[in-house]
Amino acid sequence: MTTDRLDAFEENRTRMFSLAYRMLGEAAEAEDVVQDAYLRWAASGPVDVPAAWLTRVVTNLCLNRLTSARARRERYVGPWLPEPVFTEGGRLGPLETAEQREAVSLGMLVLLERLTPAERAVFVLREAFGYPHAEIAEVLETGEARVRQLYRRARQHVAEERRRFTAEPGRHEEIVRRFLAAAAAGDVAELERLLAKDVTAWGDGGGVVSAGRRPVHGADKVARLVAGLLRHPLAPRMAFGIEHVNGEPAVVTRLEGALFAVVCLDVTEEGRVAAVRSVVNPAKLAFAEGQAEGRGGQGEGQV
Structure with missing residues (x-):
């Protein structure tokens, strides 16, 4: 050639x-x-x-x-x-x-x-x-x-x-940061305030990693689910941060440096989280993990 x-x-x-x-x-x-x-x-x-x-x-x-x-x-x-x-x-x-x-x-x-x-x-x-x-x-x-x-x-x-998710980038990131802070603090009340009443949460573990096999509906149930995830036995060894995934700020979790989960939020123009999508299947994260290694590891905003 x-x-x-x-x-x-x-x-x-x-x-x-x-x-x-x-x-x-x-x-x-x-x-x-x-x-x-x-x-x-x-x-x-x-x-x-x-x-x-x-x-x-x-x-x-x-x-x-x-x-x-x-x-x-x-x-x-x-x-x-x-x-x-x-x-x-x-x-x-x-x-x-x-x-x-x-x-x-x-x-x-x-x-x-x-x-x-x-x-x-x-x-x-x-x-x-x-x-x-x-x-x-x-x-x-x-x-x-x-x-x-x-x-x-x-x-x-x-x-x-389709729901139009028209939150401005800065507003979207603000909501993601508040969501992460509330989840880290186990603040169910704050999570409920951030979630739309009809919010739905999905978890993709592919049968490899523990994740709900059915969607969870409603602000109260999703808030308790999210707060409970931060009580995972491995949580003390995890680092949580915010990085841009699929064009939007997302919560990125790493376990001792390795990519463990990516959580993307749909945010409405009113500043409410309408959907929570968590990818934890290692096979689904392999490409993104390769990207992270190519960039030198962790992104910014680690907590």
């Missing part, structure tokens, strides 16, 4: 990973897709527009993987959550606007699981990357009318469950 072709691929690497991750919700799988795309790129002939060619390849590789991924998730023990990704280093591309941050949040990725593979591809290409319908039709090798229909259905499915 010539240097120019290699450079063209590397210029698109972050974008390809961002696309694959949004399609699959699994960082390790997204990395595999990028590697497969590289092999196809290396074996291909001249390409007029590398970005368009690679987008088509990555999208179709993801579509092929989504069917088997859904089968695996149906057999998953307990709630399934996406793999968290540290985003301060730009791993998922630009996250400068509220829309860009929401598009990659764990909450949105969970909603995308409700779409068919084709609906998800159209929704991601349109919402996250701004592709016009005609170009999406070229990527999927289908008609523009079908793309419009798929996009309309995808928006309807997402809108049925």
Whole structure:
């Protein structure tokens, strides 16, 4: 492979990973897709527009993987959550606007699981990357009318469950800090004040690490659950901090330096926590742990 072709691929690497991750919700799988795309790129002939060619390849590789991924998730023990990704280093591309941050949040990725593979591809290409319908039709090798229909259905499915989390970044981080402080103090009353009445908490342990196998609903129950987690026998050996995960501040827990849990909060514009998503399955944290090692270990805000 010539240097120019290699450079063209590397210029698109972050974008390809961002696309694959949004399609699959699994960082390790997204990395595999990028590697497969590289092999196809290396074996291909001249390409007029590398970005368009690679987008088509990555999208179709993801579509092929989504069917088997859904089968695996149906057999998953307990709630399934996406793999968290540290985003301060730009791993998922630009996250400068509220829309860009929401598009990659764990909450949105969970909603995308409700779409068919084709609906998800159209929704991601349109919402996250701004592709016009005609170009999406070229990527999927289908008609523009079908793309419009798929996009309309995808928006309807997402809108049925979607709550707009429009808290400003500074406000969001303030709520996360208050949540962490209240949890560390075991202050159930303060936690209840921070939680929306209809809040839901999910824990993804994958049957490997102890975590609730069913969602917990209601401010009182979730507050007691969160306060109880800080009484875990390993808690004295843990460090708790706040880092940016999937475009938003999240609670990050490390056990003697190793990543142990990532807790992401959906915060409404009223400053209430509407959802708590905790990822503790070590397999789900492997990618983020590799990111942390590459950054030199722990992030800021440790307590």
